[in-house]
Amino acid sequence: MSGAGAPGFMLAPGTARPIKPRRGTMTGAAVVLLAAITVWAGIGVQVDLPAIAANWRNATSNIVQLLQPDYGFFPKTVPALLETLQMAVIATAVGAAISLPLAFLASRATNPKPKLLAGVRFVMNMVRSVPDILYAAILVAVVGVGALSGIMALVLFNIGIIVKLVSESLDGEDLGAQEAALATGGSWPKANRVAMLPQILPSFASQVLYTFELNIRASTVIGLVGAGGLGILIDNVRSFFRYHELSLIILEILVLVLVLESASSWLRKKLV
């Protein structure tokens, strides 16, 4: 269409055109603010550049050791490696089972009771605001050192994530089928079961796999405070400066995470 050339197409300029929103100044302000926050944070944690330089000589010899993993140590890491895997699997399964009904209670689309909704959301925000390592530290103190504390910490961590993500998928679902189910005389729980659950099942499965990926990584870290798995082993060899052995453990984690993450993301792509 050569609209502009057609006679009478162009109106008199300057009439009733919307003003282009000025995003420029906002972006500039945001950049300045971010820079200021970064400088403030650096001062706050006292980044000491000379000290970093001084430690560097020490660090280089450690790095050299880290580049030479002690493969002979492998058999001794197997039980811890398996424990880490088991913790992740169990915590993902238990977390997913507890999260599914909670997600329905935490979504505006599936919970018609405003007070219950607000209550569940409040508790879920609390659960999510505690970092996994803190759960682990507390549970190790209460339940004792070992995999059980680790699993419990991961379950809480998983509930926080899965409930949030799945209730958000529920919020975004089309409500037509649910309305139809309610119109047949179904109660809310029944209508949610038959009309909403099938709709979010693929996204639920995908979120569960995603939390499994997170759990593999998290289960190594929470071990550092005594909550089972490879983390405990890391803590042991590190405190005796056995960097060749530490190096092997890090390598194992790397391989484990890479393999499981790619398997899981391959599966997730198939789901949605």
Place this chain on the structure above:
Amino acid sequence: MERTGADIRFHDVSVTYPNGFTGLKDINLNIPAGEMVGIVGLSGAGKSTLVRTINGLVPITSGQITVGEHQLNGRGSAQLRGRELRELRSNVGMVFQSFNLAKRTTVINNVLMGRLYHSPAWRTLLGAWRDDDVELAMSALERVEIVSKAYEKASSLSGGQQQRVAIARTLAQRPMVILADEPVASLDPPTSHVVMRDLQRINAELGITVVVNLHFLDLARRYSDRLIGLRSGEVVFDGAGADADESVFENIYGRSLTAEDVLSSKGTL
């Protein structure tokens, strides 16, 4: 599926929405059991509001509606709620413009939704439907001639097939009344006729009372025993389809008719 239809009576029914807008004004209607009623009116005239009051999806502000032995009251009188409201709804099927199926599950699972009221909670939770319920759902699918699609995913069906699944879902309720809110507005003309004939056949063979909102005047005239014209929430015509000529429709619409008001490609009633 032997079961007879129910009477529907509106007595001075008004609906005022929470924002103060009056959706229906002093509606008085008597729809005898087994009648097929078409409701016409411009967009915004209150057609959806009217059919949705019948199953309590829209609460009425004043007046009374009786559906068979169930009674819905306006504000200030005893309200139908909880199990009583669900019992009313279990006797009233509803068909929607956009089909409202759970698209990611099978056709049969969608039809089984019609058994929700009667199915125990634990069975519903586990998806372990009674054999009788499955059989009822299958025969409902048979009645709309798509039983062969029972185990296919609802999303794999065409629009017309999806709407027939939705009709089967209402049949699985063994309803006394079927409400249809612009059931063919998303369908092409030939499919529209197929779906309308399904509704007509169900009305004739099972004696179920059918109330159907229709946008197209020729469809409304052709497929209903009785036409009700709505304008700004009020009944402005109530009579036989055959009596509704162009001047009647122009009164209901408050304007002259255009080709968009009819489905037929000839553009006439």
